[in-house]
Amino acid sequence: MTVINSSNSNILLIGKPNSGKSLLFNQLTGLRQKVANYPGVTVDIKRGKFNEHELIDLPGTYSLHSLSQDEAIAIEHIQNSIADNDTRVVVCVLDATRLERSLVLGLQVQALAKQHNKAVVFALNLIDEVRRFNHQIDLHAFEKELGSPIVALSAKKLDGLHEFTELLKQAAETPENYLVNNIDSDSSNELIRSRELAKRFGMNLDVVLKDQNRIDNFMLNSVFGGLAFLAIMFVLFQSIFTLATPLMDGVEVAIGALGSQITQFMGEGTATDFVQDALFGGVGSFLVFVPQIMILTLIIGLLEDSGYLARAALMCHRPLSYFGLSGRSFIPYLSGHACAIPAIMAARTIESPHKRLMTMLTIPLMSCSARLPVYALLIAVLIPSDSYWLGLFNLQGVAFFGLYFFGIVMALIVSLILNKLTKVDLDKSDMPFILELPSYRLPHWKPLFQKVLNSAHQFIKRAAPIIFMVSVIIWVLGYFPSGASLDDSWLGMLGQWIEPIFAPLGLDWRYGVAILMSFLAREVFVGSLGTLFGISDAEENLSSLADKIQADGLTLGAGVGLVLFYVVALQCVATVATLKGETGKAKIAWGIFLAYGSLAYLIAFLANQILN
Amino acid sequence: MQLWELPKNQSAIVGKVSPDIEDKLAERLAEMGFEQGQEVHCVRRSPFKGPMVISLGGTVFALEQSISELIYLDTAQS
Structure with missing residues (x-):
């Protein structure tokens, strides 16, 4: 060093x-x-x-x-x-x-x-x-x-x-x-x-x-510029998922292999289970997101260094300012669909401290990729795969889109309400939107390379300690008393004890346990629910778990409520920790955690009441 | 006349800034080139009253309505 x-x-x-x-x-x-x-x-x-x-x-x-x-x-x-x-x-x-x-x-x-x-x-x-x-x-x-x-x-x-x-x-x-x-x-x-x-x-x-204006005449044109914008954002969005998927799978396989290599020499016992499940399972489930964050940073870095990002902010400013946000809120929002942690850090570029705060507080409502497996499972439970809307759109696909859209709309509404509530003397103390439009330039690889490495480093530094702590706690609760299955573990007992909380949502204790476990990272929900329903490889075998849940009799109202709960609830300790770090106030971070939790609960409750 | 009222492809001379602008912000605007006597050119107007794009001293800026309404143009010279 x-x-x-x-x-x-x-x-x-x-x-x-x-x-x-x-x-x-x-x-x-x-x-x-x-x-x-x-x-x-x-x-x-x-x-x-x-x-x-x-x-x-x-x-x-x-x-x-x-x-x-x-x-x-x-x-x-x-x-x-x-x-x-x-x-x-x-x-x-x-x-x-x-x-x-x-x-x-x-x-x-x-x-x-x-x-x-x-x-x-x-x-x-x-x-x-x-x-x-x-x-x-x-x-x-x-x-x-x-x-x-x-x-x-x-x-x-x-x-x-x-x-x-x-x-x-x-x-x-x-x-x-x-x-x-x-x-x-x-x-x-x-x-x-x-x-x-x-x-x-x-x-x-x-x-x-002269050169700059010539390109801007195209890039900022109401028609072509708008299309170019949509095309660029589509490519960005696609690459977060398609380009990142093989890399994420690779990381998962590598961590799994490393875990079994190490535990091979340890023999059977509590220590082995701890290393296998708490260390490699828990920490591994979040390291999977590193490649995706690096790709996201790379593409946003390319856009930034080429000068396009300033144009994107310019085009988004007017629509976003209706909701009390800035044009610069757009990129953090978009990044939030991969992971809230880099997105919250990307909000640093927002000129006005107030709008920056609004953006950071609403980013967790964007459907991050950890929610994808949860959506996939619950949509498979609720909607038959061969149903079509207007005979044209696959209904499952429409539902996916609807959930993403619901998150974005919720974020805008929350931002609007927060702005109404905190209407302080904004005009005087707030920085107005003045944005330099830099010349278009070909990005150089060196600063980009640094940015990408740094994003991975920051993500791990921010999230690893808290993820490690929570995964150890959850492991201990789910593992003991020694030899017990998850049903009889402390976590299972806790789930049964708090079942009355989930009853109004139409959910039994097993869902409660899975929700508690997913505080580590939301996708853990699928694996834990699989364990509770007696399916060992639920992540790979979504449809058999979906069938089991269907046969078990999850009602439509409870199912819709549950998936909407996952859209809204801030169920991610690493995000709370990042919010605390970036706002400098633990009160704000935990306050927003409680607020989204309550809102999610309310929405799930209403869905269960109305649809049943 | 306010900067906000400057039509596309027209130039004008920057006048005073509104006294409603806080001193610190006025100072920053001056540092960015919004100073009395400087020529400003409107490069682009955005639809739906979105930010206007202007060039000033070789730099292109986008400004939203609320701030460009507080920057006045020197009508005597333009």
Whole structure:
């Protein structure tokens, strides 16, 4: 592991969003890096090695003056990092195609660094795009005006990177030679200064926008743009499931094989059962989701780095704002159909803290893939596979779609109601929807690769400890007293004891036990119900379990109620833990858990009453 | 005239921002380029009063109605 070498060896990388900062960071540090989550800072801060120094990639921002509270914490972190004794050099990354905008932050950072006697160097990134338009920048004069050295480079094409690396090495060696040396140090006129500098050294901006507008004319067109949007989202949605399925199966098989390999040498006994069922069974049931989350991150990363994500947010803003959400809520919602955990973390990009909270609280209503096996089982129980709607649509398929749709509608309704209830002084304190539409760019694989690895890492880090705890508890309850079947176990006893709770829903204790067990991950419901109905391989053999349940006499009302219960209830400890982490408030996380639980119960109760 | 009223493919000069805008937000808008005297061009209007797309100082922004109504245009110069 990398030891964070303290004493004055950090190099900071600061720049505005879309300035190619992440790619520059990757090129300077290679692929080994650590992502740190600082308390309160909702964006990731990456650390990597540059020579013997620590290179720190700070969150992208437009300014050192913060707007919202979330932003204030991130910006304060940047300011503290600049002032920090361990900081040796500050690198300001500029976007050569958007000189004025990136200089605003650049000059603010430079001024602050000057105050704290820190060395500053500028990286003029994206120079390849400027050269494409035959624009020349007089770097010598620019450097003189800035009062700090500047190197033009392209982190993508690797132009000028060697020169910059040499400069950075020297600056890190003798930072005292790289202190800010500008005559004009009036910090209040950074806006005017950046405009003057941009006018003198920047390129004609109309040319830059021409290409972008041409693509936008198509991508944002009401007809073609809408179709393109639907097509892209369809591909995204499909790949979460089709592309991920073989990988998920692979993980499942591998974990199963590893489990039996290990237990082979342990002989029979409680310890073996524990390793087999609690460790490999419980933890394995959630590791299965890792490939799906990686694919989801990859595709969203591609959309983000190419510039399309901003357009998608723009198109979704109006419809979503009816429900008190932002256009940026769309991607988290979509991701929520794979897994709520990465989706809740993706909500970090939402500009307004209030809308971000609304989005995070309603994401659990999206039908995540752990609910799929439960839906599949209950639909098979309730609807014969050969029934058609209007003679055209398979009714089971329609029911699937209906459940997804029900979840989305519930999320919008809940968001609408929460907004009505919490109508605080939004107009003044909330960040309005202002979105930069970046130039379209071909994504580079390095930052994408990092993002994908990081998503898996974050998911495991977030979910593993809590999943492990719950799987041990559930295993103990279901295993003891020793030698008992699930029916006679503590869990079975508990189920029978709480049967009166489930009786109004038309469900007996076996469903109660299966519901309790599925707090680990919802798909556990199928396996546990299988065990209780005496079918050992229920996951593979859904139809025989469905037949058993049918023969057992599950009423239509109770069945519909049960499946709707699964749409609404927040039955996932890992999601609750993530909500707690991202909102910083345990009260909110457990409050929403109770609220969705009660709502789900009410809906199931009503379904049972009305349909029977 | 408000920025929100700027039709597609038309340019104008940014004037003052509304005093209803909080100081911090006004400052951010200035940092994004919404400053008196700057030329702004409306690139696109979205259906159903969706966000408008404008270009300003070489950057393209999408702004929703509630904020673009609070940015005024300098009618004397446009």
